Amino acid sequence: MRYQPFDIRLARLRESARRFGWNEVLLGNSAQGRPIVGFIQEGGGQRVLAWSLMHGNEPTGFEALVAFMRHTKFESSYLILPILNPDGAEAFTRHNGEGVDVNRDARAQESAEARALVLAAKRFRPDIALNLHDQRPRFYPESGTKPATFSLLAPKGHPEVPTPAQQDAQLRAQIILARWTQILFTSWEGGVARFDDQFYPTAFGEFFQEQGIATLTIETGISLGDWTRIAAASQLADLLTDLDTWKAETTMDPSPYLSLPMNASPANEWVIHHANGVLHLRQHEQVVAGVHTCHWMVDTWLDNHPTWIESRTTHAFGSPPIGEVFTTETLQAEGLVPDLGLKI
C-alpha cells in the first residue's frame, strides 16, 4: 500500500501489536501532534532497533515491519518505530511537518522525530540498527539492466578518527549484508546494489555506527512488474525473519556485500519513442487531499514544452538501460500523455 493515512497505519500496527504480543511505547509527539510510537518485543538474544517512514513517502519498510510483527515467536529483542515521521507519512512527503529532513538531523536533533529515535536508542541499547528507506525507481546496479530493488549500505562511522567499536560495528553490518546479499541472489540477482559509503555526518546511519551499533541502511526500489514494491516488502520481511535467529561473527566474510555493483542513476523510468525523438518520463507520486496519485512527468522541459531528445541519448550508459525495458509499455502512454499536454 503506497499510501495510507497515518491513523489507518497506526491502527494496523496496534492490531498486530495486540494480537502478537508487542508493547507500545510513546517516544514523542510530532509538530502536528501525532504520536511517535515504538513497539517492543523482548525475546532475549541480540537487540534490534528498526525504523521506517523516516521519510514519509517511503512506505516499503513499514509494510515489511507490519508483516514481521506477525510472528508468534522471536529469538531476538526488538524496538521498532514503523512510523517515525507521522506528519510526513500523513502528507506523503519526505520531510516532517516542519520541513526538516529527519535523516539530516541526527546531530542537531531539532525535530521531535530525531529526538524520538535518539531516545529509543538510549533506552533500548541496540546491537543492530535497521534504517529502512525507499529509493527512486531510477536507480540500478552499475552496468546492470534491471532496477535496483535492494540497495544496501553499511554506513561509515566517523571516517577520520574511527574507534575500534565503530570499526567493529561497520564490519558486523557488512557481514549481515553479505548474508542478505546471498539470500537476495536466489530471487533478485541483478537487482541488488551497494550504496557508496560516502560520509554524511548528520545522517542517522553514520551517527549510530559511530556509537558502535551495527547499522544497516536498506533502500528498496521497484522491480519490473512491481512498481508498488509489494514483493520487495515481503522479501524484506523475510530478511528480518532470517536475522532473528542469525548472528554475525566478525570472523565471517563480508566480501559478498563488498563486491556488489554500486548503485547508479539515472536509469530511464519510462521512454516513449516517437517520430520527433524520445521522451524520458519519470514517476511522480503525490498525495492531495488524502488521495494518492502517480503521474508520469517529462524529465526535461524547455519553455514549458516537453523536450524531445534524439533517440541515441537513450543509450547514455552503455548497456540497455531500464527505460528500454519499459518501452514495451509505450502503449499505456496513450491514456496518460494527454495529461501532460502532449500529442503523440
Ligand SMILES: [Zn+2]
Ligand atoms: Zn529515505
